[in-house]
Amino acid sequence: VAEFSFTDEQAQLRSAVRKFCADNCGEEAARRLMESDPSFDRTVWGRLGAELGVLGLSVPEDDGGAGGTLVDQAIAVEELGAALACGPLFGTAFLAIPALVAASAGPVRTELLPNLVEGRRTAAFAVADRAGAFDPAALPVTASDSGALTGAVERVVDGGAADDLLVAATGPDGVALYAVDAAGPGVERNSLATLDLTRPQASIRFTDAPARPLAGPDEADRVITHAFQVGSALLAVEQVGAAQHLLDLAVGYAKTRMQFGRPIGSFQALKHKLADMLVDIEHARSSAYHAVWALTDGSDDPALAASIAQAVSSAAFTRIARDTIQVLGGIGFTWEHQAHLYFKRASTDAALLGSAEQHRSRVAELVLDNASADRAPWVATGAPA
C-alpha cells in the first residue's frame, strides 16, 4: 500500500483499540497502576495480547502473530500512547518482539514469541543503546563458554517485572543476544524510582545467570539494530498519539475556559501557540509514519528515517506537553490534573532511544557531512552586476 494510505481494516483496528483503551486505560487506570507493583494490570495486558491481538500485529502468523505490517502495529501503539496505556509496551512490543522476529528460527525464538504476543509473559530488552544505536564495543555483560552471563545492565525499561530478559553479551565467539529467564538463578533486579511512574525501570545484575543464545555473533548486530530502529519508529508513533491527546485537551480547554469575559482561545497569544502545536503534531505524525513505512517496504534508509522520526517527534511531544500546561494555567500544575502524567511521559520518551539532539546529530552525519556543493548558490561579491 502506498505510503500514508491507510486501509479500511486499519481504520477498524484503530477504532477497536480506541474502544478498548476507553474501557481499560486512560487517566484513572494510570493513576491506580502507577502506585501498584507491578505498575500494570496483567489481566488487561493479557487481553491486549490474546483478545485484541495488538502486541504482535506485525509478527508472522506462523510465529503466533497477526501477520500484518508494522503500519498496523503503529496504529495500535498510537492509540495506546494517546490513552497512556500502562504496561511493558516499550520492553515487549517496541524492542523484544521485533528482535525475536528478526532473529533466525530456533527453539528459543519459537518458545518466547507466542507467549509475548499473547500477553502471557512480558519481556525487557537489556541492551544499552547509544542514542538508539547499538554499540557492541561497550557491552557490560560477558558470556562464559557454557553460556552463563555475568555483568550489570543499568536502567532497563520494564526490566523489573519482565519474565524474559533479552541481553546482549560478549561471549567467546563474539557479541550475541541471549534470552534469560528473569526468575532464574543469578538474576538480581533493583527497581528504580522513575520520573514517569507509568514507565518503570530496573537495574539488573547477572551473576553466572543461565542464558540461551537467541542470535549468534553472525546476526546479533543486525537483529539488535533492527530492534532499535523499529523501537524508535514505534516510540515516535506513541509520542504522536500522546501529543494529539494533549492538543485536543488544550484546544478543548481554550474553547471553554472564560477569562476577561471571553474564551481564552479567542486570544491570539494562545491561538497562535495552539496553531504552532498543530504544525508540530502534523510534522511528527508524518515523520513517525514515514519511518514506519520505511521499515515496512524499504523505501528509505531505515537509520535516517528512524532518526528523523525520533528528532521530530521527541521535540514535538515535549513542546506540546510543555505548552499544554501553559495553556491550562494553574490547574495544569496540579497533581489532580492529568497533564503532568503526559508531561512526564514526554520527558521520558524524549530521552529513551536517543534524545532529539542526538538524533539530529545523526541526521547531520547522514545528510550534511557528505553533501554535494554542485549547486551552490551565487554569492554577491560587491562587484556590480
Next chain:
Amino acid sequence: MCTVADSDRVAELARQVVAEHDPRNVPIPDYLGACYDAGLSWVHFPEGQGGLGVSRGLQAVADRILQGAGGPVPLGLNPMGYGMAAPTIREHAQDDDLKRSWLRPLATTEDLWCQLFSEPGAGSDLAGLATSAVRDGDDWVINGQKVWTSLAHRARWGLLLARTNPDLPKHKGLTYFVIDMHGPGVETRPLRQLTGQAEFNEVYFTDARIPDAHRLGAIGNGWGVAMTTLMNERSALGGSGSRRGAGTISDAVSLWAARPDLHTPVLRDRLTQLWLRSEAQRLTSERSRAAAGVGGPGPEASIGKMVGAELNQHIYEWCMDLLGAEGILYHGYAKKMDPDSEGDWRGPIQQRFLRSRANTIEGGTSEVMRNILGERVLGLPGDLRADTMAWKEIPRG
C-alpha cells in the same frame, strides 16, 4: 470519478497535441491554444472551456506528456491567470460565451491576468478595502487604489474586488469584477521593493468603467468569490517539491558543502534543524496529498504556506550567518523597471535573503495563517470584533 478510460483518453489527446504541434517548433501561444482546444488546459473544466469534464487529478497525466515534450509550464507564464483567474471565471462568470472569450486567450498567455485585492489601507484586513464601484446604467464606475499587484503592467485583465455598498457590514458590501487593464482611468506604476527590484505595482483607478456583464458572482457576494481565488493562491504558494532536499533548503546545504572553511558546530546544528523542518513539511505535504486524493485545496494548505514562508526566511538568515562579513556585500540596487517576477529568486544569496522578508507577509501573513489554523482547523473561537457595523462607520487610519 477517475477512471482508466478517462486517463487513457487524456493521455491520447495529449500525445495528439504534441504530434501535431511540436512545442519545440511552434510559438508558445499556438501550442497552448492547441492544448486548450483539446481540453487539456484544465481537464476538470467543462468541454469547450479548455477542459474535458474529467477528474482534476488527471491534469498530471496531461502535463507530464505536454511538458515532457518540451512544452512550457503555463502557471509560470501566466500565474494569476492559471492559478486564480481561471478557476474563478469558471465558477462565477455570467455566461459561457464570456467564459470562453476570457479563458482561451488566458490559456494561450496572450492575455495575462493580475489580481487587484490589496490596498494601502487593507492588507490582512482585506474585507475592509475602500476602492469603490458605483452603478451607472449598465456600467460600474471605479475609484480607488490597489497595491502589490504583480504583472499589472503587462496584464490585459484584472480580478478586482471593490466596495459596492458602504452602508453594509464590510464583508457584505463587496462585489467581484473583471476590469480591462487597458481601459481609460486605469494607471499602473511600478512599486520598488527593498531588494531594489520592482516586482509589483500600484494601480490607480479614476472613474474607470466596467460593464455589469463583467461582474463575477452576485452584487454583494464579492467576498465569497474572492475565497475561491485565495484558496487557490495559498494552495499554489504552499505546494512544494516532493524530492527530499529540494527547494530552498538545497541552497543552504550546497552552500554548507561549498564552504568547509566556514563550518562551526553551531551552524551545523542550526542547519540540521532547518533540514529536519523542511523534511517534516515535505512529508506532511505528501501525507495530505495521499489523504486528499483528487480534492481541491483545503485549510491544511495553510500549514504549508506558513511553514514554507518561515523556513525560507530562516534558511537565508542561516546562509547570511554562515557567510558573515562576505554576506554584507551586494551586486548593486540597479533599478529594473521591467519587472521580472522571479528576478529576486535568481539573484545572489543576499538578494534572496532580502526578498524572503516578504514571504511571511504576501499571500496572507503568518499571523493570519495562525488565525486560520486556530479557527478553521482547531475550531477555536474568533477574536472579539470591532468592525461589525456598517463599513463606512469602521474607524480607519
